[in-house]
Amino acid sequence: MNHLQRRMGTFSLTMVGLGSIIGSGWLFGAWRAAQIAGPAAIISWIIxxxxxxxxxxxxxxxxxxxxxxxxxxKYTQYSHGSFLGFIAAWANWIAIVSVIPVEAVASVQYMSSWPWEWAKWTSSLVKNGTLTLPGLGIASVLLLIYFLLNYWTVSLFSKANSLITIFKIVIPGLTIGSLLFAGFHSGNFTSGEGIAPNGWASVLTAVATSGIVFAFNGFQSPINMAGEAKNPGRSIPLAVVGSILIATVIYILLQVAFIGAVDPSMVVHGWSHLNFNSPFADLAIALSINWLVIVLYADAFVSPSGTGITYTATTSRMIYGMEKNKYLPGVLGKLHPIYGVPRQAMFFNLAVSFIFLFLFRGWGVLAEIISVATLISYITGPVTAMTLRRTGKELYRPLHLKGLSIIAPLGFIFASLTLYWARWPLTGQVLFIIMMGLPIYFYYQAKLKWKGFQKNFLAGLWMVTYLLCMMVISYLGSEKFGGINVIRYGWDMLIITCLSLVFYVWAVKSGFKTEYLKEATKVNEEMRLRERTINSQLDKEKAV
Incomplete structure (x- = not known):
């Protein structure tokens, strides 16, 4: 029987999370957020x-x-069965696997604006914000590098990622310090029409579409790598919360430095007219910080590549998990007998990454699509956690979160509001993303002779109804969020908040003690025994 190797500690898992969060998001996120929300983009990062x-x-x-x-x-399948489990898993996988090519696109886009005489040829890599054929060629090579760094062993991935992540923290730090001291214009924060020149609705839209949700999406990586954690009960919560908080500090400081470093003459006609090919590098050139220019162009490969490497690892584990859920062919769930790596799943994700790369060649377009797909899977997390408090009372919980009965519904509401802020018609693409995967689900249900289909379908019916309601509200909603203004600004968010609570209650009540939960109980029991062994060893060491 094959088993994943448990070699990753708290530090490595935190580096995995931080390495996923600080990818191309830091290179483009501050610019896109400022373009949409102006100086109030700082508030967008906090939200x-x-x-x-x-x-x-x-x-x-x-x-x-x-x-x-x-x-x-896997989690949603434990609480609500296969139908909702598939929807959540499919949306989550789509969101994560498409990050791999978007990181490669980011590197090539920065490369296209190299200022040196010998590098003039790089200007042909990108035209009108999309990669040309030469640009696609270089991005393809980067995808292969990400793949090969994960091909042999998780320990090689862990060591490489930790080193890359440390580098990724240092470079944003140098950028922040250099821009703050070299040319900081405090008047940029209040000039023109004030801190929120495009209105406060734009501050909310920036959360969903400027790359903020996309950037923070990396918090999932430590969870998806939990099968390789030495002490998951302790390491996972520390890695998740720690990586989010550290990244927040970095991103807010980057946003402050970016807004202050922009020449006031560039935003006379508004922040929406602010256009850069390589935002921070262009600012460094304008301020004549030549050493920083070189460092930033180098980091434009390191930061996105670190995230690309991380996601190549985590997505292969996701496919491995989906196969174990009986959603995909059995060959994708095989582990290498020596290295313990799901290689067939890696090859599958590589092929899908190439498809995304050639279909969507721009960073902004992919970042928006990823954010919307991600929000669907986010919605199921709080529901699953609270449902299992009812249907899995006997389960061992190394982390028993106090206040979950408040945190979970608030998380559901916040995710719903963010989905709405993404603006119509982008929100309408949610249904299309789900529809792409449903034929696969129904195919495998037919192979299983529709065993338990009705019960599983009814348990997930709330999600289908919820998504349809969200699309209708998005279409009828405020013009500030792309709607036709039947539902006015303010009332739209109140309606979504109330409706979210109704769906949350329905969702939690629709969960049941699934057959998958019975299987998962074995994993949970292994967790209990593992923690007992670790605690026993620690007690012996203290006694000595």
Missing amino acids: GMIVILFIGLSYSELGSMFPEAGGMV
Whole structure:
């Protein structure tokens, strides 16, 4: 029997989370957020952190209970059965696997604006914000590098990622310090139409579409790598919360430095006219910080590549988990007998990454799609955590989150509001993302002769109804969020808040003690025994 190797400690898992969060998001996020929300983009990052923290806390309890590879695609199946489990897993996988090519795109986009005489040829890599054929060629090579660094062993991945993540923290720090001291214009924060020149609705839209949700999405990585954690009960919550908080500090400081470093003449006509090919590098050039220019162009490969490497690892564990859920062919669930790595799943994800790379060649477009798909899977986390408090009372919980009865519904509401803030028609793409995967689910249900289909379908019916309601409200909602203004600004968010509570109650009550939960109990019991062994060893060491 194959087993994933448990070699990763708290530090490595935190580096995995931080390495996933600080990818191309830091290179482009501050610019996109400022373009949408102006100086108030700082508030957008704080709101984004609050939303993700509430979601992440729910998943931390789940991850510590079930330390499995690709756990994020399994938990909902334990609480609500296969139908809702598939929807959540499919949306989550789509969101995560598409991050791999978007990181490669980010590196090439920065490369296209190299200022040196010998590098003029790089300007042909990107045109009108999309990669050309030469650009696609270089991005393809980067995807192969990400793949090969994960091909042999998780320990090689862990060591490489920890080193890369440390580098990724140092470079943003140098950027923040350099921009603050070299050319900080405090008047940028209040000039023109004030701190929120595009209105406060734009501050909310920036949370969903500027890359903030996309950036924080990396908190999932420690959870998906839980099957390789030495002490998951302790490491997972620390890694999830720690990586979110550290990243928040970095992103807010980056946003402050970016807004202050922009030449006031560039925003005379508004922040929405602020255009850069490589935002921080362009600012460094304008301020004549030549050494920082070189460092930033180097980091434009390191930061996105670190995230690409991390997601290549985590997505293979997600496919491994989906196969164990009977959603995908058995060959994708095989582990290498020596290295303990799901290689067939890695090859599958590599092929899908190439498809995304060639279909969506721009960073902004992919970041928006990823954010919307991610929010669907976020919605199920709080529901699953609270449902299992009812249907799995006997389960061992290394992390028993106090106040979950408040944290979970707030997390559900926050995720719903963020989905709405993404604006119509982007929110309408949610249904299309789900529809792409449903034929696969129904195919495998037919192979299982529709065993238990009705019960599983009814348990997930709330999600289908919820998504349809969200799309209708998004279409009829305020013009500030892309709607036709039938539901006015303010009332739209009140309606979503109330409706979210109704769906949350329905969702929690629709859960049941599934057959999958009975199987998961074995993993949970292994967790209990493992913690007893670790505690026993610690007691012996203290006694000595």
